[in-house]
Amino acid sequence: MQTLRQVRSFVLRAGRVTVGQERALKELWPRFGIDYGPAPLDLDAVFGRRAPRCLEIGFGTGEVIGSLAAAHPEADYLGIEVHRPGVGQLLLRAEGAGLSNLRVICHDAVEVLATQLGADTCQEILVFFPDPWHKKRHHKRRLIEPIFVRRLAQVLCPGGILRLATDWQEYAEQMLTVCNAEDQLVSLNPGTGYAERPAFRSPTRFERRGERLGHGVWDLAYTKRDAANFPIAS
Numbered sequence: 001m002q003t004l005r006q007v008r009s010f011v012l013r014a015g016r017v018t019v020g021q022e023r024a025l026k027e028l029w030p031r032f033g034i035d036y037g038p039a040p041l042d043l044d045a046v047f048g049r050r051a052p053r054c055l056e057i058g059f060g061t062g063e064v065i066g067s068l069a070a071a072h073p074e075a076d077y078l079g080i081e082v083h084r085p086g087v088g089q090l091l092l093r094a095e096g097a098g099l100s101n102l103r104v105i106c107h108d109a110v111e112v113l114a115t116q117l118g119a120d121t122c123q124e125i126l127v128f129f130p131d132p133w134h135k136k137r138h139h140k141r142r143l144i145e146p147i148f149v150r151r152l153a154q155v156l157c158p159g160g161i162l163r164l165a166t167d168w169q170e171y172a173e174q175m176l177t178v179c180n181a182e183d184q185l186v187s188l189n190p191g192t193g194y195a196e197r198p199a200f201r202s203p204t205r206f207e208r209r210g211e212r213l214g215h216g217v218w219d220l221a222y223t224k225r226d227a228a229n230f231p232i233a234s
């Protein structure tokens with residue numbers, strides 16, 4: 001069994017939680033929240049049905065997952081984020097839109113994927129603008145590295161889609177190298193390796209900030225092979 005990374009991909013800052021977010025965290029958690037725990041979740045039981053399932057990791061304030069959940073009541077959406085104000089913000093969105101197809105976990109996604117999510121449980125996984133950790137000495141904090149990508153691929157259903165985006169070219173190149181090296185994944189863009197921006201992603205707060213700083217955006221998209229097609233020696 002692979003051991004979990006020791007260095008976290010985030011530093012929890014005391015960021016201000018607004019009164020509204022605090023109320024949401026308290027009052028709406030029983031409706032939308034899932035506590036972190038060591039046992040695998042039965043996601044059909046969590047959502048009360050079996051439907052196509054999308055996981056977003058590091059959703060920030062939940063602009064993407066909140067609008068997707070509102071636009072697609074036929075699918076279920078699970079978000080993981082460590083930043084409490086952002087979680088509170090998504091809970092407010094979920095309440096405002098009367099969503100019943102959204103659940104949230106406020107915990108390190110590395111641990112959640114290692115313990116709470118089973119293999120082949122999500123049809124789509126989104127990791128948009130993970131912290132780029134620009135400085136070389138911080139690269140070890142980057143979320144997208146081989147062990148985590150292997151776990152993402154396990155959690156993804158065969159034929160499912162993993163979408164990544166970053167506004168930092170050198171991290172985009174790292175994503176490309178790591179994902180191309182993962183046997184379970186196949187790029188949907190074998191030419192350049194980079195994908196079109198998905199039409200459903202309106203610019204997030206983080207992305208807009210990057211645009212103001214003159215950054216580009218690199219999207220990547222992969223699918224998971226059927227188990228029968230995995231290389232035998234991997």
Ligand SMILES: C[S@@+](CC[C@H](N)C(=O)[O-])C[C@H]1O[C@@H](n2cnc3c(N)ncnc32)[C@H](O)[C@@H]1O
Binds near residue numbers: 204207
């Ligand atoms: C740069 S922000 C981007 C947020 C959002 N995806 C967007 O595009 O606006 C990265 C987010 O990932 C979250 N994050 C980083 N590491 C995480 C982890 N291991 N588990 C869950 N969330 C994490 C951070 O708290 C932060 O909100």
